[in-house]
Amino acid sequence: MTFDNKCVENIVKEVRKEQSISPKLPDDNFINYVKEGMYNINDSVGCMINYDEDLEARALLKNYVLYANHKRTAEFKELYMTDYVKLQVKYNVDTSI
Numbered sequence: 001m002t003f004d005n006k007c008v009e010n011i012v013k014e015v016r017k018e019q020s021i022s023p024k025l026p027d028d029n030f031i032n033y034v035k036e037g038m039y040n041i042n043d044s045v046g047c048m049i050n051y052d053e054d055l056e057a058r059a060l061l062k063n064y065v066l067y068a069n070h071k072r073t074a075e076f077k078e079l080y081m082t083d084y085v086k087l088q089v090k091y092n093v094d095t096s097i
Contacts, residue, residue, distance in 0.1 A: 001039055007051055008034050011058070015065050030065060037064035045087045057087055 012030045015021065021030070041061060042048055049057045060083045067076035077084075 001042065001048075003035050003038060004052075008038075011051065011061060011065075015062050018062065019066055019069075021069070030069070033065045033068040034061065036068065037061045040064065041084070041087065044084050045091050047091045049087070049091070054087075056083070056090075060084075060087070 008031055011034050012027055015030060015034075016023075016027075038049075038051065038061060041057060041064070045057075051058045051061055060080060063080060064073070064076060067073055
């Protein structure tokens with residue numbers, strides 16, 4: 001899976017600002033969390049999501065990064081399962097066959 005590096009960088013900047021993250025923590029950690037979150041969400045939904053256009057998916061991704069930063073991804077998945085389901089329904093495209 002390839003990632004749009006510009007999108008990843010923008011999300012990292014947003015996360016750092018919104019969550020008041022110390023500048024002492026390296027960006028590399030957050031870049032990895034964003035990529036892991038993108039992969040996790042895309043894999044669960046079953047398609048490639050444009051996080052610049054889909055603000056619901058973007059918010060879910062930023063919450064993933066928050067939980068990943070605190071090593072709480074298992075808790076995140078329990079709490080946000082309904083958001084995953086909403087995205088699955090949104091991106092479910094039935095064929096006409």
